[in-house]
Amino acid sequence: MDDALLIHRLHFGFTAAFHYIFPQLTMGLALLIVIFKALAIKRRDEFFNRSAKFWAKIFAVNFAMGVVTGIPMEFQFGTNWARFSTFAGGVIGQTLAMEGTFAFFLESSFLGLFIFGEKKLGQAGHFFAGLMVFLGSWLSAYFIVATNAWMQHPVAYTMGAGGNVHLTSFWGLLLNPWILWQYTHTMAGSVVTASFVMAAVGAYYLLAKRNTEAGMLYTRTGVLAGLVSSVLIAFPTGDMNVKNVVQHQPATLAAMEGLFKTEEGAPLVIIGQPDMERLRLDNPIHIPKMLSFLTYNRWNAEVRGLDAFPREDWPDNIPLLYYSYHIMVGLGTMFIAVTLAGTFLLWRKKLFGARPLLWVLMLAFPFPFIANTAGWMTAELGRQPWLVYNLLRTADGTSTMVSAGNGLFTLLGFLGIYFLIGVLFLFLVIRLINRGPDDAGTSPVHA
Amino acid sequence: MEILWFSIVAFMITIYVILDGFDIGAGIIHLFIAKTDTERRAILNAIGPVWDGNEVWLVAAAGTLYFAFPLLYASSFSGFYLPLMIVLWLLIMRALGIEFRHQLHHPLWKSFWDTVFSAGSILLSVFLGAALGNVIRGVPLQEDGYFFAPLWTSFTVQPEAGILDWFTVIMGLVGLFALTVHGSNFIAVKTGGNLQKRARATARVAWWGMLLTSIAALFSVNAIRPQIWSNYTTHPWGWIFPLLGISGLAGSFLFAAKGRDTLAFAGSALFIAGMLGATAFGLYPNVLPSSADPVRSLTVYNTITGEYGLSVGLIWWTIGILMASGYFIFLFRSFRGKVVVPAEGEGY
Numbered sequence: 001m002d003d004a005l006l007i008h009r010l011h012f013g014f015t016a017a018f019h020y021i022f023p024q025l026t027m028g029l030a031l032l033i034v035i036f037k038a039l040a041i042k043r044r045d046e047f048f049n050r051s052a053k054f055w056a057k058i059f060a061v062n063f064a065m066g067v068v069t070g071i072p073m074e075f076q077f078g079t080n081w082a083r084f085s086t087f088a089g090g091v092i093g094q095t096l097a098m099e100g101t102f103a104f105f106l107e108s109s110f111l112g113l114f115i116f117g118e119k120k121l122g123q124a125g126h127f128f129a130g131l132m133v134f135l136g137s138w139l140s141a142y143f144i145v146a147t148n149a150w151m152q153h154p155v156a157y158t159m160g161a162g163g164n165v166h167l168t169s170f171w172g173l174l175l176n177p178w179i180l181w182q183y184t185h186t187m188a189g190s191v192v193t194a195s196f197v198m199a200a201v202g203a204y205y206l207l208a209k210r211n212t213e214a215g216m217l218y219t220r221t222g223v224l225a226g227l228v229s230s231v232l233i234a235f236p237t238g239d240m241n242v243k244n245v246v247q248h249q250p251a252t253l254a255a256m257e258g259l260f261k262t263e264e265g266a267p268l269v270i271i272g273q274p275d276m277e278r279l280r281l282d283n284p285i286h287i288p289k290m291l292s293f294l295t296y297n298r299w300n301a302e303v304r305g306l307d308a309f310p311r312e313d314w315p316d317n318i319p320l321l322y323y324s325y326h327i328m329v330g331l332g333t334m335f336i337a338v339t340l341a342g343t344f345l346l347w348r349k350k351l352f353g354a355r356p357l358l359w360v361l362m363l364a365f366p367f368p369f370i371a372n373t374a375g376w377m378t379a380e381l382g383r384q385p386w387l388v389y390n391l392l393r394t395a396d397g398t399s400t401m402v403s404a405g406n407g408l409f410t411l412l413g414f415l416g417i418y419f420l421i422g423v424l425f426l427f428l429v430i431r432l433i434n435r436g437p438d439d440a441g442t443s444p445v446h447a
Numbered sequence: 448m449e450i451l452w453f454s455i456v457a458f459m460i461t462i463y464v465i466l467d468g469f470d471i472g473a474g475i476i477h478l479f480i481a482k483t484d485t486e487r488r489a490i491l492n493a494i495g496p497v498w499d500g501n502e503v504w505l506v507a508a509a510g511t512l513y514f515a516f517p518l519l520y521a522s523s524f525s526g527f528y529l530p531l532m533i534v535l536w537l538l539i540m541r542a543l544g545i546e547f548r549h550q551l552h553h554p555l556w557k558s559f560w561d562t563v564f565s566a567g568s569i570l571l572s573v574f575l576g577a578a579l580g581n582v583i584r585g586v587p588l589q590e591d592g593y594f595f596a597p598l599w600t601s602f603t604v605q606p607e608a609g610i611l612d613w614f615t616v617i618m619g620l621v622g623l624f625a626l627t628v629h630g631s632n633f634i635a636v637k638t639g640g641n642l643q644k645r646a647r648a649t650a651r652v653a654w655w656g657m658l659l660t661s662i663a664a665l666f667s668v669n670a671i672r673p674q675i676w677s678n679y680t681t682h683p684w685g686w687i688f689p690l691l692g693i694s695g696l697a698g699s700f701l702f703a704a705k706g707r708d709t710l711a712f713a714g715s716a717l718f719i720a721g722m723l724g725a726t727a728f729g730l731y732p733n734v735l736p737s738s739a740d741p742v743r744s745l746t747v748y749n750t751i752t753g754e755y756g757l758s759v760g761l762i763w764w765t766i767g768i769l770m771a772s773g774y775f776i777f778l779f780r781s782f783r784g785k786v787v788v789p790a791e792g793e794g795y
Contacts, residue, residue: 060546061546061550064542064543064546064547067499067502067542068538068539068542068543069539071502071505071506071535071538071539072535072539074506074509074510074513075509075524075531075535077513077520077524078509078513078520078521078523078524078525079524079525079528079531079532080525080528082521082522082524082525082593083521084521085513085517085520085521085524086517086518086521086522086592087517088517089513089514089516089517089518089520089521089752090514090517090752090753090756091756092514093510093513093514093515093517093520093752093756094514094756094759094760096510096513096514097507097510097511097513097514097760097764098510098763098767099510100503100506100507100508100509100510100511101507101510101511101763101764101767101768101771102763102767102770104503104506104507105500105503105507105767105770105771105774105775106770106771106774108499108500108502108503109500109771109774109775109777109778110774111499112495112496112497112499112500112778112782113496113778113781116495116496116793116794117496117781117782120781121781158753160752160753164517164518164752166752166753166755166756167752167753167755167756167759168755170759170763399521399525399528399593400593401525401526401528401593401594401595402525402528402595403595406528406529406595409529410528410529410532413532413536417536417539417540421539421543424543424547428547428550428551431550431551432550
C-alpha cells in the first residue's frame, strides 16, 4: 500500500471512529430522554422532568462534540477521496445532501429550543422539541447508513459517459435492501451504548450512596433498555446482517470467520489467531458445524473459504477484520448476559442491593463503545479491497493531488485537536455526573 | 437544469454567509466590545440557540454541491485541501468556545474559551473572504480537472499562486470587515446599554474598512479577471446584484447612523447577498476558473451529474428547504427581541 493511500485511510478511519463516539450515545440517549420527558408529563412528576433535564445536559455536551467532529466527515469525501467523490457523488451525494436538508436542520433548530426553551415552550412544546431532536438524529443516521449501504451493495445506478455513476431510482437508493438490517442493527447498538452509560451512572450513585432515587431509576432504565437492545443487536438484526454478507460478500464472510479453506460442515471459531503467512488459524477453539448451520441453516452446508476467491479480492487486513468481528460478537454476547442478570435481579427486587452486579454495571460502559466501533470496522474492513463493492477499489478512490506529506500534516493536526477536546470532554461529563441530577441547572454552582 | 442548480448552490452559500456571518461577526468583536462576564454572556446567549442551525447551511450547501456537481466538489475540496482543513479546525475550536465556556464557572476557563472563540471567528472570516478570492482568481487546474494549491507561494497573482496572494488577502480583509459590520449590527439589535453603544460604534468604524477594502477588491478584480464583466454586457439585468449590494452598503451606514439597528442589519445582509450574487453572476458558467489555460476551467456543464438525479433532487430539495425555513422562522421567533442574560448556570 503506498504511503498516501495509507494516510488517507487512517485519516478517514481515525476521524470517523472518534466522531462515532458521540452520535452513538446521543442517538440512543435521545430516545431515553424523550421517554423520561413523556413520563414526566403523563405522571406529572417533577422527578422525571429533572432526570430528563439532567440527561439533556450530558446529551448537549455530547451533541456539540458530535457536531464539530461530524463536519470534517462530510468534507473528507472531497478532500481525501476526490476520485471516489467524482465517481459516486451523483448517487451518494443525494443521501448526504438529504441528511443536511432533512435531518440536521431539524435537530439543530430544535436542540436550542429543547435545551433553553422549556419556559418559553411549555411542557407539551418542550416534549415536542425533544421528540424532534430524537427524530432528527435518527433520520440523520438513516441517510448515513443509506450512503454506506450503497457502498456495500450498490443499487439504483447506471454508468455515465465519463465512467461515473448516475442515479436511476430515488426509492431504489433509499430502500436499498441492505439498509433495513444495517440501520436497525446500528440503532440498536446506539441504544445499547446509551443504556449502559445510563446504568453505569445509576450504579455509581447507588454504590456511592448518593442520589439514590435517581440511581435506581437510571439503573432500572439502563438494564431494561439494555436488555431489549442487546437482544435486538444479536437477533434478528445481527443475524440478518451476516446473512446479507453471506449472500453478497462471500469473501468477506470467510475473512470475518477466519475460514481459510472451503468446508462442508464448517465450524464456528470462538478463539484463534489468523496466521496470514501460513494461511491458517493458530490454536483454534471452535464449535463444529455451527458456521454452516448459522449461515445456511443446514449442519453440512458448504461454506466457501478464502481459497475460493482470488487473492486480490480478499479484504486487505484479514486479521484486523477477524478480530473486530469477534470482539463485536463477544462483547454483544456479554451485554445480553449482564442485562439478563440485571433484569432477573430487578424482578426479584434485589438489584439495587446487589453490589457485585452494580460494580459490573458501573464499569461496563466503555464496552458498548468498543463493540460499536468494532462493528463499524467489521463493515468497513469487510468491504475492502473495494470502496464501492465490486465497482471501485479503495486504491482508486483517493485524492491524487493530496500528497502523503500533506495528509500526514492534517492527520497529526486532527490527532492533536481531538486529544485536547477529548480530554476536556471527559472532564466536563465526569463533572456533570458528579454534580448529579438534583442541582442540574436549578441554582448557580461555582467550581 | 445547470442554471437552476448553480443558482440553488449559490443561494445556499449566500444564506450560509449571511446567517453564520452574523455569529462569526459576533465572535470577531466578542473580546473587544464585551468587557464584563455579563456582556460576554449576552453576546453568547444572543447567538447560542441559533449558531448551530446557521452552520448547518454550510453542511447542506456542501452536500448539495456534492450531489449536483460531483467533480466540482471533488476538485475544489481536494485542491483547497490545506485551507479547508484549517477551516475545519477553526470551526471545531470556535464551536467549542461557545459550547464549553458556560460549563465551568472559572475565570481562566472562560478567558481561554473567549479567546478561542474570538480568534477562531476572526481567522474564519478572513478564510471565507480569501476562499471567494480564490474562486474569482482561478486555480492551476490540470487536464483531469484536479489541482492542489499550497497555502502561499510568492504572494503575487500568477498561474501557480497559492491560497494567499495579495488579491486573496484583500478579499480576506473584505470578509473580515464585512462580517465585523454584520455581526456588530446583529449584536446592536439583540442588546442594549453600553454593549449596544459599543457595537454601533464598531459597526460605524468597520463600515469604512468594508467600503475601502471593497473598492480595492473591485479594482483588483477588474485587473486580474476582466472577463467577469462579459455577462453584464450580454445580460444587463445582472446589474441588479451589484446595485442591491451597493444599496445594502449605503443602507447599513444610513440606518446605523439613525440607530435603526434592525434595518442596518438588513443592510449588511443585503450587501453580502448582493456581492456574492454579483460574483456568481459574473463567473457563470464557470464555477472554478483555470488560472492558466481557460479551456480547463470547470464549468456547470462539465461537472454536473445526471438528469434524473437532478430532477428528483429538485423535488426533495424544495420540500426540505421549505421545512427548514419553517424551523428557522419558528426558532428565530422563539428567541426574538433583546437577549436576556439568564442566571449563572443556565444558558450560555
